Amino acid sequence: MRRITSLLIVLLSGLLLAGCATKTRSDALTTTLKAYGSTLRWGDFQSAAQFVEPKVRAAHPLTSLQLARFQQVRVTEYNDDAGPVPTGDFDVQQTVVINLVNIHNQSERSVVDHQTWHYDEATRHWWLTSGLPDITQD
Template sequence: MRGLITAGVLWALLLVMGTADAQTSRRQRNKLEQSQIALTAAIRWGDFEAAWQMVDPAYRQAHPLSDVELSRYEQVQISGYRDLSSQLEADDTVTRNIELRVINKHTMAERTLRYQEHWRWDAENKGWWLVTGLPDLWNGQ
């Protein structure tokens, strides 16, 4: 009888732990969705300074955004930002494939490009960071 009670208690404990883990995952997914929506809105509306604040602080420190680079973003209008796919990677990061439609404000020429966002969970701050920086709208040029 004692073994049956112990097994029941262990089963209940595992069930509670599994539920807590599912809650954590659900919270993380909700936070990711909120972060991605905020980034999409910032880029879509041309607020690249706000988008820059969603980039991982370690990346920002290693790759500071100069005034010249920031001014280049002011020369374009984002006319489309489409999430093509998302996937959870083995290292618990999330990759999101994006299609951007970019209009050069000076020539009014529109072009389409694709890029990948990589997101990582920051357990200490309980939030997600974009670890790939802002999209390169000029293919490194």
């Protein structure tokens, strides 16, 4: 009987710890997505690049042309109402519609940004693996 009780205690402890880890991961995702969205709403693409997973950022650094394009637009809306959709234990996808105004000719257009986020257990951090939005799309 003691053996069964001990086993139950161990199993319940494991479930509680797993639940805590999931809640911590979920809270971190919410915080990260809000911070990223806020950064883009303010049009701070250089700061937004810091959300990109370091290996992706190193493999695909922002070019001077990309930075110049980002400086030519103002973000007028960042619509993330659809919210993140889990695609695995450590991955989510989110589709965002970003409205941009060209500061030179005041034309407005929308781009759809398909974001992929991955949770790194070692650093306990969510990283954007899909890169910054492609604002050149029509």
